[in-house]
Amino acid sequence: MDFGKNTDAQFMLLAGFIIGTGLVIxxxxxxxxxxxxxxxxxxxxxxxxxxxxxxxxxxxxxIRKAYKNSTDPGxxxxxxxxxxxxxxxxxxxxxxxxxxxYGESINVSWDIERWKSNQYANFTENGMAGGRPDWSxxxxxxxxxxxxxxxxxxxxxxxxxxxxxxxxxxxxxxxGEFNSSGYKITNTTGTSYGNVSGQSIDLNSTSYYFKxxxxxxxxxxxxxxxxxAYGKFxxxxxxxxxxFYRERHFIINSTLSYYTSRLRxxxxxxxxxxx
Amino acid sequence: xxxxxxxxxxSVGFMLMFAITVLVFTGxxxxxxxxxxxxxxxxxxxxxKILGEGLAIKITxxxxxxxxxxxxxxxxxxxxxxxxxxxxxxxxxxSINITNSTNQIIMESDNGARIAVPFSTSVNFTRRNIYSGxxxxxxxxxxxxxxxxxx
Numbered sequence: 399m400d401f402g403k404n405t406d407a408q409f410m411l412l413a414g415f416i417i418g419t420g421l422v423i424x425x426x427x428x429x430x431x432x433x434x435x436x437x438x439x440x441x442x443x444x445x446x447x448x449x450x451x452x453x454x455x456x457x458x459x460x461i462r463k464a465y466k467n468s469t470d471p472g473x474x475x476x477x478x479x480x481x482x483x484x485x486x487x488x489x490x491x492x493x494x495x496x497x498x499x500y501g502e503s504i505n506v507s508w509d510i511e512r513w514k515s516n517q518y519a520n521f522t523e524n525g526m527a528g529g530r531p532d533w534s535x536x537x538x539x540x541x542x543x544x545x546x547x548x549x550x551x552x553x554x555x556x557x558x559x560x561x562x563x564x565x566x567x568x569x570x571x572x573x574g575e576f577n578s579s580g581y582k583i584t585n586t587t588g589t590s591y592g593n594v595s596g597q598s599i600d601l602n603s604t605s606y607y608f609k610x611x612x613x614x615x616x617x618x619x620x621x622x623x624x625x626x627a628y629g630k631f632x633x634x635x636x637x638x639x640x641x642f643y644r645e646r647h648f649i650i651n652s653t654l655s656y657y658t659s660r661l662r663x664x665x666x667x668x669x670x671x672x673x
Numbered sequence: 674x675x676x677x678x679x680x681x682x683x684s685v686g687f688m689l690m691f692a693i694t695v696l697v698f699t700g701x702x703x704x705x706x707x708x709x710x711x712x713x714x715x716x717x718x719x720x721x722k723i724l725g726e727g728l729a730i731k732i733t734x735x736x737x738x739x740x741x742x743x744x745x746x747x748x749x750x751x752x753x754x755x756x757x758x759x760x761x762x763x764x765x766x767x768s769i770n771i772t773n774s775t776n777q778i779i780m781e782s783d784n785g786a787r788i789a790v791p792f793s794t795s796v797n798f799t800r801r802n803i804y805s806g807x808x809x810x811x812x813x814x815x816x817x818x819x820x821x822x823x824x
């Protein structure tokens with residue numbers, strides 16, 4: 399038998415090779431199939447946190463605008479609560495329609511009882527009695543540009559409330575301390591003592607040495623022990639080359655409800671007005 | 674010489690062929706079994722990673738919402754975030770252990786597939802050990818703490 403010319407098993411070898419290759423391909427495909435088949439894929443979109451942040455911010459802006467619009471000079475004082483509520487009602491219903499288009503349900507409600515009963519905001523960071531008592535009201539202030547620095551309808555407790563103007567080295571160049579019996583001003587040029595009278599204080603008045611005491615250069619205005627005082631404050635001037643305006647009267651609580659197919663959120667936020 | 678069939682036994686040949694066939698098939702079956710087991714385990718581990726990281730993101734989302742409300746000095750009346758987890762992965766149930774000591778989501782199954790995903794919250798988290806099967810869960814902010822419950 400001539401082995402070199404015997405071709406009888408060629409097809410058998412070819413078939414074996416094809417079956418072997420097929421087996422390898424099938425195995426690889428089966429492996430992928432098993433892997434994919436066993437994978438658990440979670441459905442559903444992740445919640446966008448920005449949606450709620452936006453809701454809070456636009457509600458804050460609208461409450462402040464509604465308050466300003468209803469209390470601006472020339473407005474009918476007796477209608478201020480109605481005007482405020484009407485604007486907010488309009489805002490709330492429009493917002494609900496907009497959010498509904500994205501499959502989200504929202505509701506905005508507000509409580510103006512503090513405003514109606516003249517319960518002024520505390521001088522804390524958020525205006526609430528339990529808010530942060532020591533905080534920076536505005537930074538980079540050009541003291542000579544401050545045109546309004548006024549407190550009205552204020553009540554100070556015995557332990558006192560303090561305002562500090564600190565320079566860039568955090569050194570206090572001027573401070574005023576107010577309590578129920580009087581005030582004490584400490585500054586770089588002199589000291590003055592007096593009584594707090596009429597619940598109205600204009601720190602631009604010469605007796606408080608605010609503008610006169612502060613050397614050139616930006617200062618930061620701090621409220622210290624803001625929980626020991628409440629009333630209205632108003633500061634206006636230039637900081638970092640831009641006009642700033644800080645004014646606070648009342649706290650308006652707003653309850654926001656935000657519902658999606660997966661999230662249910664309801665929270666109450668105190669917004670200070672007009673700033 | 675090629676035609677010499679001395680010392681060739683048909684019985685021995687058959688036994689040899691049979692033994693080799695059995696060995697080859699046994700090897701093939703064991704290989705396939707190992708393959709499926711490995712695929713199952715790898716798939717579970719991958720699924721655990723995806724689900725664990727998804728759960729960590731959800732916990733962080735709830736924490737962010739709490740912080741956001743806190744930044745505005747607000748009060749949370751209700752905060753519930755529903756989510757679903759598969760009842761089984763690769764036809765096997767599993768457990769989710771959410772620890773508050775090491776802040777980890779540990780997902781494991783009986784077949785040894787196990788992963789740990791770290792997470793971080795600024796508020797307290799109530800530690801929970803939950804089992805797949807419920808399918809639907811809810812992350813809830815209650816008593817100044819984030820809790821996870823079966824729905």
